[in-house]
Amino acid sequence: MSAEHKSNTAAEIKDLWQTPKFVFDYYDRRFGFEFDVAASESNALCNCFYNEKHDALSENCSWDGPNWCNPPYSKILPWVEKAVSEMNRGMLTVMLIPSDTSVKWFKLAFENCTECHFISGRLSFINAETQKPVDGNNKGSVVFIFDPKSPVKQSVHLIDRESMK
Secondary structure (H helix, E strand, O other): OOOOOOOOOOOOOOOOOEOOHHHHHHHHHHHOOOEEOOOOOOOOOOOEEOOOOOOOOOOOOOOOOOEEEOOOOOOOHHHHHHHHHHHHOOOOEEEEEEOOOOOHHHHHHHHHOOEEEEEEOOOOEEOOOOOOEEOOOOOOEEEEEEOOOOOOOOEEEEEEHHHHO
């Protein structure tokens, strides 16, 4: 079973999709993000961000958080591993990824999260080239919260997409 997320999107933009602003805002109101740890110059949602020039996954790179993470969907596992590592270091990360329970990274994320939020309906991510939302996402989305200060573990919720707005 592959840990990769299959996509029909053009290779040059497939990992540059921006989180819909209403999703980011919903979680930002709760956590007050300081860093976007998997961004590009054109899709960063925080003033402080790591882009392709930084190696956000290296052992030398600390996520000082609170952190927002919408990682490249072509390689999700290392981002989940880093979020878990940073939580163990005391840093909070909120991660938006596809809702695909059949892959290794989903199990790792779930086993280590404090909260798991399935978002009802499919999200229209923002195209990196046009900055417009694009319908047709082939999977649902889930938000994993890795909060070292949370008293709960693996708390599962269904969040209505429209109520996030």
